[in-house]
Amino acid sequence: MKILSMTTATNHLSVAISEDNKLIAEKNEEDQRNHSEHLDPMISQILKDNNLTLNDIDRFAVAQGPGSYTGLRIGITTAKMFSSILNKELVGVSTLAALAQGVQADGVIVAELDARNKNFFAGIYVKENGEVKNLVEDGHYHLDELIKKAKQVASVHKLIFVGSDIDKYRQEISDLLGNDNFMQAKDVNQVSAKNIGLLALDAQPMDPDEMIPKYLRRTQAELDWHKKTGKAYGPDSDYVEEV
Structure with a gap:
């Protein structure tokens, strides 16, 4: 194929x-x-x-x-x-599974894209026999919540971050984890x-x-629509205004 x-x-x-x-x-x-x-x-x-x-x-x-x-x-x-x-x-x-797929090192993989203000698009994965398996579903997480979820599934395994550079959060991640058992993936962050x-x-x-x-x-359009109408979020078609 x-x-x-x-x-x-x-x-x-x-x-x-x-x-x-x-x-x-x-x-x-x-x-x-x-x-x-x-x-x-x-x-x-x-x-x-x-x-x-x-x-x-x-x-x-x-x-x-x-x-x-x-x-x-x-x-x-x-x-x-x-x-x-x-x-x-x-x-x-x-997108996050594709990032995880590129990691060759052993460990629990935190695939993430920086969404600003200590928020991340992230999912947590592990590779077994070359196959990527999802441990924590892809979502939009604050750093505190993401590390909490990582601790729950990582146990003694090293955490491998792949995607956006987490160097500026290194001390905070270490404090949240309670250890330094994590690393940034090399050469596969795209x-x-x-x-x-x-x-x-x-x-x-x-x-x-x-x-x-x-x-x-x-999206900002959805947020604006909700603020304007006061209605609950619905299917994508609901956010198109008829003219």
Whole structure:
């Protein structure tokens, strides 16, 4: 099975082609912040470099969230369009699971993206026989809550943080843990399309029309809508005002 995987969830743009669990090629671009302009040309180039076309792809995979609201929409819209037009399979992959997949060291993995003000998009994982397993579901956590959950599942295992640099929180994490049994992962702190492809291999395909970003917290539009109307939060369609 040939898989074209992509991530626009962070400032790191990544596209990869794999066949089953073997990587064919990967292209990466960091900190350009214009994924909308670069994603399609990058896809075209990686296909051309490997003498492939979109029709040769069996499954499209994309980082479904969490991440940048705008970034997620770019990647998901592109993957949905390809899947729908070409009638090919579509898979959404957790951004945090993809980060965890890249870690090779032994330990309990805290995959996280800094959401500011000591808040994180995070999930806690462990790798067993090369397979990533979720121990604490992806969510939006304050640092105190995240470390509390990590202590509950880590026991004596070393905690490995992957994603955003946690150096500025090092002393606070040490105090909350009650020890220094944690580390920052090395060289794998960007979301990689090749890891999305690996996770997508055994994932369940979904209807392109039903795929939506997993933001893991309310968008500003939702918060404004709730404040304006006083209504309870509902389906996405409720936040579109008719004109």
